[in-house]
Amino acid sequence: MKAIVGVKRVIDYAQRIRVKADKTGVETVGVKMSMNPFDEIAVEEALRLKEKGHVKEVVAVTMGPQQNQQILLNAMAMGADRGIHVLTDAPLEPIHVAKLFKKIAETEKPDLFILGKQAIDDDSNQTGQMLAGLLNWPQATNISKVEVEGGKLKITREIDGGLQNLESSLPAVLTADLRLNEPRFATLPNIMKAKKKPTDKKTPEELGVDVNPRIQTIKVDEPPVRQAGKKVETVEELLEGLKKLGVI
């Protein structure tokens, strides 16, 4: 099998977000960027499937500006065999990314896409589902377990009430939830090796995908600030406070 993993470059999850003064977005200049945490889990799972002998090749794909190359190198340092970088400065929406993945699928012919369940910047949780729809492949989102058995996938998904078990034929699109695995760290020798792994560069134009925005951001605001809370010393005081606020 060939597996494609999608990796997005986002503001590091531990960074404090600052909304720009002109409200056009959030500050990204001089802010630490990393691979989307759910994508790290996706890469890890593809590598584990390779280590179990189910997957022969893991191809990491990123889409975005030149700086995304770093994220691709991270994925290859973790163990991905090669990279594809769709180079564009255009802000991409999930529908664009899904269409670009579909074009890549036409030439790469993967058996499996593993993406993160959502990116922690736009919090959309859409790309995997859209890609599966465009390809007319089965989808399994928010997966916490996957096994290959007799040419089929046995999948556990996280749903609102608990867990759901599915079986899927191949090819398929999977999106990784937090509990799927613990991603490995890239070791220094592997980081050195990653620099020698090949990366294909493409553009949305070459792939024939229109990436004109469908959605326009009017403004980005800070969320309303909550009033400073009151410190209480005893349980009695707490109860009194709750009664005063009318919630008990």
Place this chain on the structure above:
Amino acid sequence: MMYRALSQRTFSAPIQKNRRGYSTLVLGEHDNSQLLPSTLSAVTAAKQLGKEVNILLAGSFKDAGAISKQAAAIAGVNRVLVANNAQYEHATPESVSPLLKKCQDKVKATHIIAPSTASGKNILPRTAALLDVSAISDVMKIQSEDTFVRPIYAGNALSTVKSNDPIKVLTIRTTAFDKCADNGGSAEIEDIDGDASEIHTKWISEDTKKSARPELTAANVVVSGGRGLKSSENFKLIEELADELNGAVGASRAAVDAGYVSNDLQVGQTGKIVAPQLYIAVGISGAIQHLAGMKDSKVIVSINKDTEAPIAQVADLILTKDLFEAVPQLTKAIKDSRGK
């Protein structure tokens, strides 16, 4: 100049009420026997658009009559489309998305809305792709028929977005829209057939927790425990307090990862989003990912012995005390005050 001409052209027309051929389509959530409260929130959002409201019920119903009557009785709904077929039993996106597309075409819906639940998030983006439009997730506010407010960066920023697509596909945050009245309506009911999909995941089984407590996202009171609880057994302190307040039990990711409780109780960016009247955080430090799931609660209480915990920045009442002492005291004090 160019920009001005363009912006005028795309400027949205005033919302016209019940204009023929322009309607919303709500994907109703249910458990195959009755509607779930999330559907009522989605209908509220749909009604704000001022268009005809249609509900699609796709499932494998033993009593399709009963559930469709339930949907038809919701105030302000014009039409209920019922697809009753074994292939919709588990609401797989592979089967429901093509059906939604078909219904969109039938009722000429300009807006497709589903609650932003695990199921809604699974199905709607696939539908959007079939319609070749962008989707907008987790809408908190509808400003006009094409302009919506949604959280980004784990709720640390709010983005106002305008969709230029002909069909708007939205999932709505249920805690941001009140449940509409489930009576007083008299919608038409119509059966609809879908085309059987060849491409499918096959549902094998489900392991869901049945609880006597209110559902986490719908509860008026949520009591959540974090790493500070130290063990699964100690979570009974949380349960006792929740029961005294007729509330739901929640947890932080740390508590879930430590195996104290199952992951469907997780509140946060990657778990459930809640906005109850009262949220009591016990032994929770308040990482931004957790705050994203609960900071819209009306009143937030923190019980934590660590005075530096970031949860204090959003809490209305902060009790700095050992939870093993404070929580049983609070449970007892509430019980006693009720008794009086």
